[in-house]
Amino acid sequence: SNCGYGHAHSKIILMGEHAVVYDYPAIAIPFTSVQVRVKVQANQIGRDFIQSSIYTGPLTTVPKQMENIQALVNLTRDSFQFDRKALLIKIDSDIPAGRGMGSSAAVSVALVRAICDYFNYSISDYQLHLLVNQAEAIAHESTSGLDTLITASDKPVIYRKSQKPFNFPLDLNAYLVLADSGMEGRTQQAVSRVLQLKLQQKEFVAELMESIGNFVEQAYTAIQDKNPAELGRLMTYNHYYLNQLGVSNERLDRIINASWMAGALGAKLTGGGMGGCVITLAENLNQAKVIAKAMKQAGAHKTWTLNLNKFA
Ligand code: MEV
Structure with a gap:
């Protein structure tokens, strides 16, 4: 048929x-x-x-x-x-x-x-x-x-919402480890939590958003410069600011801490937060394996490893 x-x-x-x-x-x-x-x-x-x-x-x-x-x-x-x-x-x-x-x-x-x-x-x-x-x-x-x-x-x-999307080649000598925290993310609640915070503390939230926007632009430059260490640092800063926005939680932070302890270049939550997934940047495949193991020990259910030089 x-x-x-x-x-x-x-x-x-x-x-x-x-x-x-x-x-x-x-x-x-x-x-x-x-x-x-x-x-x-x-x-x-x-x-x-x-x-x-x-x-x-x-x-x-x-x-x-x-x-x-x-x-x-x-x-x-x-x-x-x-x-x-x-x-x-x-x-x-x-x-x-x-x-x-x-x-x-x-x-x-x-x-x-x-x-x-x-x-x-x-x-x-x-x-x-x-x-x-x-x-x-x-x-x-x-x-x-x-x-x-x-x-x-x-x-x-x-x-960017108001602009035409822009594709770019990603050719970085590094690995991304994605870890599922095993906990449902709550994108919708997280998005409304940010909105609530924005209504209560307009300037604080505006500053956080402004900084996140700057990190993203610097991250784009770090990618062009083929500088994984810098990208990792910026990812970690981004997570810290997401935390300030109230969309991380203990479980995500525990997994992120474990990846830092295991030598990650950087780590952050990804997506809506309040559960969901974490991403970590690793220098090489061996380090990615060590990090993946550490994240599992910290409670991650599943991990995936992605070579960042395959989008050239
Ligand atoms: C969810 O994957 C990403 C958010 O930025 C929401 C959105 O962009 O619609 C949290």
Whole structure:
């Protein structure tokens, strides 16, 4: 029978999360080793049906956290005036949900690609970005659009809400270790916590954001200068400021401390925070292994190692 396929990958925010919501720059890199695959077929039962690890059942009765998926299926079908035939949608994801790894955006990107593939429609990246952003606005209150942008692209990007995204080559002789804290990140709560703090302490927060924006720009320069030690320092500063914004927690800090003790060049939380993931910069593969082990001992559930010279 006729099938449509779509896939998308995870992303890592290297620097600048949260401040990016307020139009400061952020750097994100694609993380292609962790993927989402979606398969779409005609549904014999005659109604839209979804199969995934979180929920299996009719599309009309999805749980709250999948309402964006429901909206997206209908939005995609309506936007391109596809046939109203019932679809069977199988979602298979290696991206842990709610870890700031862009799982929600990646599922959306893969889903739209699969539906378009099923109807033999070749969608442009721009159309994809627009559709997915609409669905993301349902899933998360105020998003910067960074997640959807980077999951639809396979190049590192420096992004600002008000500006055109800018791809750049990343060719650094260093390794990034990503660690899942094992605790659900709470992006939406973290984003509202920052907003609350901003309403209460306007100047303090403005200064923190301003500094984060400067670190991001300096980090971009450190990348151009091929200076991992400097990038590591800036990552650590960025974490300290995120901590001031109230989006870190004890568990993340414990994992980050362990990586510093193990000799990391730098470490920070990545994504929304209050759980989720941590990233660490290591000088070489051997150090990356030592750090990964230390982070696991400090409570990390899973780690992934990424060579930063593969985006040249
Ligand atoms: C979440 O992955 C990144 C945040 O900056 C929120 C956003 O950019 O929408 C915390």
